[in-house]
Amino acid sequence: MTHKPFHPPHIYVDNAVYFITVCTFDRKPILATDTHKRLFRDLLKEAVLDNLVRLYTWAALRDHYHLLLVKEGGNIGNFIRSVNGPASKYLNELDSRVGRRVWRNYWDRFPRNEAEFWAYFNYTHIQPIKHGEVAQGDAEDIHVVLRTYEFTSYQYYLRKYGEEWLTDVWARYPIPDYLMTWDEQSPLPDQLGGG
Helix, strand or coil: CCCCCCCCCCCCCCCCCEEEEEEHHHHHHCCHHHHHHHHHHHHHCCCCHHCCCEEEEEEECCCEEEEEEECCCCCHHHHHHHHHHHHHHHHHHHHHCCCCCCCEEEEECCCHHHHHHHHHHHHHHHHHHCCCCCCCCCCCCCHHHCCCCCCEHHHHHHHHHHHHHHHHHHCCCCCCCCHHHHCCCCCCCCHHHHC
């Protein structure tokens, strides 16, 4: 007898904030190259504009992506399909792998308060370091490291509000340990104060 993993139902609430994680099938590094990530980023932008989504943060990594958003009309599943469907098609065409399964189901969470919202904000932006997309090396200034990675919303907030604002958000809303171990075991850099 085959056991299927438990997948709790998705709850759709109009104008609620959602934190979304979508992994590639079998965690294959389908978004490993900058070309793949640029394609995904462009398709995500298009889906956001077409689906009445207010996107707060996003990060694309080699085998998953994160979004922090509000969807007017509530049905997050339709929005995720509007991202994943075209992304599957064009990523498979790019790799000459038509028909390959690209994505697993998505996971969603609701930030319960302002502090949790900002913790998810910070969690999304630390992803390139957490998953080895950029090397931290000996850099003391986290901004020096993160500004080199173009596939998150970090660049937008850096341009709009600056390093001081981002540093303040990180200091006031550290990332809880349960978030840092959510998508895989990986320590948070010490200078962010989260673990």
